[in-house]
Amino acid sequence: MLDCLVIGAGPAGLVAALYLRRFRRAIRLVSLPGSRALKIERSHNVPGFPRGISGRALLQRLRQQLAMVDGTVVEAAVTRLQRSDEGFVADLGGTSLAARTVLLATGVEDIEPALPGVDDLQRHGRLRHCPVCDGHEHLGWRIAVLGRGDHGAREALFLRRFSSHVVLFDMQADDPVPEARQAQLERAGIIHVAAAPTAAHVGASGEVRLMLTDSAVHEADVAYAALGCRPRSALAGELGAKLDERGSIVTDAHLSTCVPGLYAAGDVVSALDQIAVAHGHAAIAATAIHNSLD
Secondary structure (H helix, E strand, O other), X not given: OEEEEEEOOOHXXXXXXXXXXXXXXXXXXEEOOOOHHHHOOOEOOOOOOOOXXXXXXXXXXXXXXXXXXXXXXXXXXXXXXXXXXXXXXXXXXXXXXXXXXXXXXOOEEEOOOOOOOHHHHHHOOOEEOOHHHHHHHHXXXXXXXXXXXXXHHHHHHHHOOOXXXXXXXXXXXXXXXXXXXXXXXXXXXXXXXXXXXXXXXXXXXXXXXXXXXXXXXXXXXXXXXXXXXXXXXXXXXXXXXXXXXXXXXXXXXXXXXXXXXXXXXXXXXXOOOOHHHHHHHXXXXXXXXXXXXX
16 A cells, blocks of 8 residues: 555656655656656756756656655556545556555646647747746747637737737637737737648748748747647546646645545646646645645
8 A cells, every 4th residue: 555656757746756755655656658848848947957957857857866765657557546445546557556645747738739840840949838938038039829719819918028029820710819819919019810820840040931821931930839738637537526627637725636635736737837836736745645644
């Protein structure tokens, strides 16, 4: 019987596991494929790294730190999570783990633009998903926002603080920008193109090239995907945890869900999706779990 099963080995899961091992708790940390942090080419928004750090390097450092307190990461998929008399039982594809508490750090999945060539932008570090993280690095850049409805418009307006060269493209015709928001875009000097590009690639000089329906080409220095994300909250929902309208897990101040013994931390929680927030969530949740077990 484990003290805690941590599901998800991104920044939140690794920090929570580190705290719990330092509390001398018996835990397992189960990784999930496709951590969002692995897509981060370099972030200058992680405190303590003034020159920036890649998501992959950050996860490697956290794994090394966890190993120093005899913590390990199990590479497996949790296919089912159920309540038991003593806590929870997780199915890892034929192997079962029993735990008194569970911490979900399962993160979110970004909705990528359905655009030929978007992988080329990603490979060259020209497609970004978080203006809070990266906006400052793009001061004065030509920014293309590949958005959807009001969400895309709000992201374009947020980025306008960093550059006067912002163009918003509607990626979904069935989700138009509301009229009131259109007026805000116009006042801010943001060009609004009510259509999606047909393809994209990175030019010889590193510029983003977006092909338009009239055979014209729009050039930018960076593109932001503003299509939202899908929280990986299915396990929580199946247990009866409360979810918000986006599908994120709702927790209290100690990161506890409405299901006794079930906690959540990081991007899957209804909060600001940031590495610094994930670390804070993990510290609070792990300490609350430790105290509850006592």
